Amino acid sequence: MTTLLNNLTTISAFAPATCANVAVGFDLLGFAIENVGDIVTLTRRDDNQIIIDKIDSADELPLDPDKNTASAVVNFFCQDLNIETGFSIHIKKGLALGCGMGGSAASSVAALVAVNAFLEKPLTNPQLIKYALHGEKVAVGTAHSDNVIPCLYGGITLTQSLNPIRILELPVPDIYVVIVHPHMRLDTKASRAVLSKEILLLDHIKQSAYLAGFISALYTKDLILLQESLHDCIIEPKRARLIPGFAAVKNAALENGALGASISGSGPSVFAFAPNQERAIDIANAMQSAFADFNLASDQYVSLISKQGAQVL
Amino acid sequence: MTTLLNNLTTISAFAPATCANVAVGFDLLGFAIENVGDIVTLTRRDDNQIIIDKIDSADELPLDPDKNTASAVVNFFCQDLNIETGFSIHIKKGLALGCGMGGSAASSVAALVAVNAFLEKPLTNPQLIKYALHGEKVAVGTAHSDNVIPCLYGGITLTQSLNPIRILELPVPDIYVVIVHPHMRLDTKASRAVLSKEILLLDHIKQSAYLAGFISALYTKDLILLQESLHDCIIEPKRARLIPGFAAVKNAALENGALGASISGSGPSVFAFAPNQERAIDIANAMQSAFADFNLASDQYVSLISKQGAQVL
Numbered sequence: 059m060t061t062l063l064n065n066l067t068t069i070s071a072f073a074p075a076t077c078a079n080v081a082v083g084f085d086l087l088g089f090a091i092e093n094v095g096d097i098v099t100l101t102r103r104d105d106n107q108i109i110i111d112k113i114d115s116a117d118e119l120p121l122d123p124d125k126n127t128a129s130a131v132v133n134f135f136c137q138d139l140n141i142e143t144g145f146s147i148h149i150k151k152g153l154a155l156g157c158g159m160g161g162s163a164a165s166s167v168a169a170l171v172a173v174n175a176f177l178e179k180p181l182t183n184p185q186l187i188k189y190a191l192h193g194e195k196v197a198v199g200t201a202h203s204d205n206v207i208p209c210l211y212g213g214i215t216l217t218q219s220l221n222p223i224r225i226l227e228l229p230v231p232d233i234y235v236v237i238v239h240p241h242m243r244l245d246t247k248a249s250r251a252v253l254s255k256e257i258l259l260l261d262h263i264k265q266s267a268y269l270a271g272f273i274s275a276l277y278t279k280d281l282i283l284l285q286e287s288l289h290d291c292i293i294e295p296k297r298a299r300l301i302p303g304f305a306a307v308k309n310a311a312l313e314n315g316a317l318g319a320s321i322s323g324s325g326p327s328v329f330a331f332a333p334n335q336e337r338a339i340d341i342a343n344a345m346q347s348a349f350a351d352f353n354l355a356s357d358q359y360v361s362l363i364s365k366q367g368a369q370v371l
Numbered sequence: 372m373t374t375l376l377n378n379l380t381t382i383s384a385f386a387p388a389t390c391a392n393v394a395v396g397f398d399l400l401g402f403a404i405e406n407v408g409d410i411v412t413l414t415r416r417d418d419n420q421i422i423i424d425k426i427d428s429a430d431e432l433p434l435d436p437d438k439n440t441a442s443a444v445v446n447f448f449c450q451d452l453n454i455e456t457g458f459s460i461h462i463k464k465g466l467a468l469g470c471g472m473g474g475s476a477a478s479s480v481a482a483l484v485a486v487n488a489f490l491e492k493p494l495t496n497p498q499l500i501k502y503a504l505h506g507e508k509v510a511v512g513t514a515h516s517d518n519v520i521p522c523l524y525g526g527i528t529l530t531q532s533l534n535p536i537r538i539l540e541l542p543v544p545d546i547y548v549v550i551v552h553p554h555m556r557l558d559t560k561a562s563r564a565v566l567s568k569e570i571l572l573l574d575h576i577k578q579s580a581y582l583a584g585f586i587s588a589l590y591t592k593d594l595i596l597l598q599e600s601l602h603d604c605i606i607e608p609k610r611a612r613l614i615p616g617f618a619a620v621k622n623a624a625l626e627n628g629a630l631g632a633s634i635s636g637s638g639p640s641v642f643a644f645a646p647n648q649e650r651a652i653d654i655a656n657a658m659q660s661a662f663a664d665f666n667l668a669s670d671q672y673v674s675l676i677s678k679q680g681a682q683v684l
C-alpha cells in the first residue's frame with residue numbers, strides 16, 4: 059500500500075542543536091538550545107530519486123545519498139512507508155561537524171520532520187524515532203539516541219527505553235545554557251574509544267546519586283540541588299584529555315558562577331548552566347578566554363533551554 | 372561543656388523496618404514500612420554507665436555495650452555531646468537478625484531517637500545521621516546509610532550525599548508494599564562479598580535509565596513508568612543465587628500483579644510493590660507459597676509505605 063502524500067511541493071524544517079549526556083546521564087539525557095541548528099528543505103521530484111541538491115556548510119559533507127545522514131533518513135523513511143516520490147534535499151548546516159552539539163542529529167531530524175510533513179497523516183514523535191536513529195547509525199555507526207531525542211522533542215529528555223520506546227520529557231528549569239565550541243574536531247568514534255567497558259561499582263553508586271539528585275532537582279526546581287548534582291565521575295575524566303584546556307575552561311565556568319559544567323555530548327564543546335543571562339555571558343566569555351590560552355579559537359552560544367524541538371518552517 | 376538534659380527518666384522510641392536499595396538505587400534508596408520495627412526504652416542511671424538491661428528477641432544478641440548497635444550509638448552520642456548520665460537500655464526486637472529489613476538500623480535509630488529526646492534541645496534528623504551511621508558501622512563493619520536514613524526519616528529517601536549530608540525525601544506513592552521474609556539468615560557481609568568491584572558500562576547506562584525513570588515516576592505519580600523502571604540489572608543477578616527460590620518468588624509476585632519485585636536490602640527478604648491492598652495480599656500469599664516449595668517457611672508483611680520515621684512513643 060502506498061502512503062498518501064499531501065499536495066505540497068516544498069517543505070523546510072529546522073532542528074535545533076542539542077547537548078547530550080548533560081554530565082549526569084551518559085547516553086540517556088539531552089537538551090535542545092535555541093536559535094542554532096540545521097535547516098533542511100525537501101522539494102518533490104517526479105523521478106523517484108532522492109538526491110542531495112546542495113549543502114551550505116563550512117565542512118565537506120558527503121553528497122552521496124547513502125552516506126549523508128539527511129538523505130539516508132529520507133530514503134529509509136520513503137522505503138519503509140512505501141512512499142512513491144523523489145526528493146531534492148537542500149541542507150543548511152548551522153552546526154560544525156564533530157562539534158559535540160548534535161550536528162548529525164540536527165540534519166537527520168530536520169530532514170525527517172520535513173519528509174514527515176509531506177504525509178497526509180504525519181507520524182508522531184515516538185513513531186519518528188526509529189528513522190532518526192537510522193540517521194545516527196549512518197553518521198556515527200551506532201544508533202545513539204541522546205542527540206536525536208532532544209532534537210526531535212525539544213526540552214530536556216531522558217531515554218528511559220528504546221525498546222519499547224519510552225521517552226521522558228523532564229521539567230525545564232529557567233536557567234541559561236552556555237556552550238562554547240573550540241575550533242577543533244573530535245569524532246564521536248574517537249571519543250567513544252577512550253571509554254572503558256567496565257567501571258567501578260563505587261563510581262556507579264556515586265554517579266547514580268548525582269543522576270537521581272539532578273532528576274529530583276528538575277521536578278522540585280531546586281537549583282542548589284541541581285548544582286550539587288551536576289557532576290560526572292565516569293565519562294568526563296576519560297574524555298577530558300581529548301579537549302585541550304578542558305580543566306581550565308570548566309574552572310573558568312565554575313569561578314564565574316556556573317551551576318555546573320561538563321563536556322557537551324562527545325565534545326569538544328563544553329557546556330555550562332548559569333542561573334541568569336548576565337552570569338551566562340560572563341561565563342561564556344571566561345570559557346572562551348580559557349580556550350584562547352590553549353591557542354583555540356572558539357564560538358559561544360548562550361540561550362535558554364529550548365522548549366521546542368524540530369519543526370516545520 | 373555539658374549538654375543539658377530535660378527531667379524525664381524514661382523514654383521509649385519506635386523505629387520502623389526498612390527496605391533498602393529498592394531495585395534501582397543500590398546503597399542510595401530506601402523506604403520505611405508500617406507497624407513493624409524495634410522499640411528501645413532508655414532509663415536514666417545515676418552511675419554514668421551505659422548498660423543493656425534486657426533484649427526481647429528470638430535471636431541471640433550481644434549484651435556487651437560495645438558490640439550491640441543500640442548501646443554503641445547511645446555511648447557515642449553521650450561521649451560526643453558530653454552528656455553526663457548513664458542509661459539502662461531495653462530493646463524489643465520486632466525484626467529478625469539478618470533478614471534484610473534493616474534490623475540493626477531499627478535498633479540503633481530507635482535508641483538514638485530515644486536518647487536525643489532527653490536533650491533540652493534535641494538534634495535534628497540531619498544532625499542525627501552521623502550517630503546512626505556509627506551504629507551501622509558497629510553492626511556490619513561499614514557505615515551504609517541505606518537503611519538508617521529511611522528508618523530515621525520515614526517515606527522514601529535518597530542519599531544524594533553523606534559529605535556534606537544531602538538527603539532527598541521523595542514523593543511517596545499510594546501503593547502497597549509486600550515483604551516476605553524466609554526463615555534463613557543472610558549476613559550483609561556475605562551478601563556484599565558476591566558483588567564484583569567492577570560492572571559493565573552498558574549495565575551502568577541501563578540501570579541509570581531505570582533509576583531516572585523510577586525517580587520521575589514518583590514525582591509524576593506514573594505507576595506504569597514505575598513498573599517499567601523497577602528493575603535491577605546489576606546487584607540482583609549476583610545476589611539472587613544466595614536466596615533459594617528467588618526467581619520463583621519474584622515470578623509469583625509478578626504473575627499476581629506486582630508492579631515489580633526484588634531483594635529487600637541485602638536479602639534474604641524479597642519485596643514487591645502492589646497497586647492496592649487486595650493485590651498485595653494475593654502477592655504475599657503467592658510469594659510465601661513459592662518459598663514453601665523450596666522448603667522455606669516465611670513471614671509476610673503487607674503495608675503502605677510509612678510516611679513516618681522513627682519516633683518517641
